[in-house]
Amino acid sequence: DMKVNTAQFMALYAWYSWPNVVLCFFGGFLIDRVFGIRFGTIIFSIFVCVGQIIFALGALLNTFWLMDMGRFIFGIGGESLAVAQNTYAVSWFKGKELNLVFGLQLSMARIGSTVNMNIMGWIYSRVQDLLGYTGPSTLGLTLMIGGITCLFSLTCALILAYLDKRAEKLLCKEQGKTGEVIKLTDVKDFSLSLWLIFVICVCYYAAVFPFIGLGKVFFIEKFNFSSQEASAINSIVYIISAPMSPVFGLLVDKLGKNIIWVLCAVITTLASHIMLAFTFWNPWIAMCLLGVAYSLLACALWPMVAFVVPEHQLGTAYGFMQSIQNLGLAIIAIAAGMILDTRGYLFLEVFFSACVCLSLIAVVMLYFVNHLTGGDLNWSAKKREKLQKVA
Structure with a gap:
């Protein structure tokens, strides 16, 4: 729809990875020492949401550099959010339970990727039928609809923060930490x-x-x-x-x-x-x-x-x-x-x-x-x- 070549298309994947060349070192530090697990999870979820919205806007406005920027912002939140998710898991589960939880986390991530691959094309077709034409507008609206999952993720982060805060009071437990010491x-x-x-x-x-x-x-x-x-x-x-x-x-x-x-x-x-x-x-x-x-x-x-x-x-x-x-x-x-x-x-x-x-x-x-x-x-x-x- 945007007449991009393959190199430009694959650059969208690269823009997600670039910030994580550095952030992989500091995601755990930010959660442990700066934000805390609850606030950190919410912050990184917001980055993911904002990144997806900017990415979709770039398609809607037929502005490719805006899509690159959206992917970069999405990447800032994405990998660090995974660190936060693992920190919650380590905080709440121990031993053999933890192995199962990590296995289920990976499985859910793969299910999400599978659903995305198979349903986004169908959503695009429905939007195309609704608008009556293809082009950047159709692609942008499709990506906006896909962004609903990011909003759902942010909602889950807010609910989880409330539940963890409540448990901290009831069980007198501390906030989870990554335990990572980066040197x-x-x-x-x-x-x-x-x-x-x-x-x-x-x-x-x-x-x-x-x-x-x-x-x-x-x-x-x-x-x-x-x-x-x-x-x-x-x-x-x-x-x-x-x-x-x-x-x-x-x-x-x-x-x-x-x-x-x-x-x-x-x-x-x-x-x-x-x-x-x-x-x-x-x-x-x-x-x-x-x-x-x-x-x-x-x-x-x-x-x-x-x-x-x-x-x-x-x-x-x-x-x-x-x-x-x-x-x-x-x-x-x-x-x-x-x-x-x-x-x-x-x-x-x-x-x-x-x-x-x-x-x-x-x-x-x-x-x-x-x-x-x-x-x-x-x-x-x-x-x-x-x-x-x-x-």
Whole structure:
């Protein structure tokens, strides 16, 4: 509707990531020391709402720079709101309950992504029927309607603040804190294993999220799918992730061997991209494999950080991991758009496959580094539990 090229479209994803290159370090600090959990959640929810409204206004007025600004503001609130959400969870749930809560949080996020992918096209069609024409006005109104979910999120933040304040009085409990201690000087103490985990994270997610961002048009152009069919297959990664994330989380907890699980996930993802790039096989097969692999990697990779850094450095390690992930996603999103505009989808899929290959090399290196240094990343759950009891 706005006659933008792919590079401009993917820049919208990049503008979300840019503020989080820095804010991932300070989201926990702002919640703990500046705003508090209740006020912080409301503030970040307001950023999300304002960002979405500006984004929709940019479409309505056919002003693309305004849409970029909206995405930037949305990004300021988005990732920090996730930190606030996790802080509430840690404040209210403990132990095994917490594992379930985090699994449900991830599942709900994936359900939201799936609904968005499949219903926004339908809303756009209804608005188009109502107005009788396509164009920036139709797109802008559709995005405004989508912004209702952001207002619902803000309402939930207000209700949650009231409930938490009430519980504080009744139960004499303190406000939740992230517990994060951010010290940039800790970076110099990071081990080679941790840096390899960072490389795996950046290279892997660079081949997943930007691909999903461009996937709908890919399926329409290569496989002649309708818009609705393309949206459905593009969302299957999140549909699978919603129920499978808690299942894989439990499986990895029970069996251990995290590096092996990560290796399986990366190899499966590489196979998926190769199938999409070089074959005309039914793409449902490749996308289902990608959904399973994506779910498995998240459950096996992120907990490994806690195995290789001391507890007092966890906040810095996770903050740095999220920061470079957002930096990588921002750069790759722009690069993917430029490659697609100049070279086409085959080159783009080769590019994504190359990113996964880099991730695969890092996993293999991590396996040997862990083995040579006597690390515990590939221990079985039984061995880890036994040694923890002895300690």
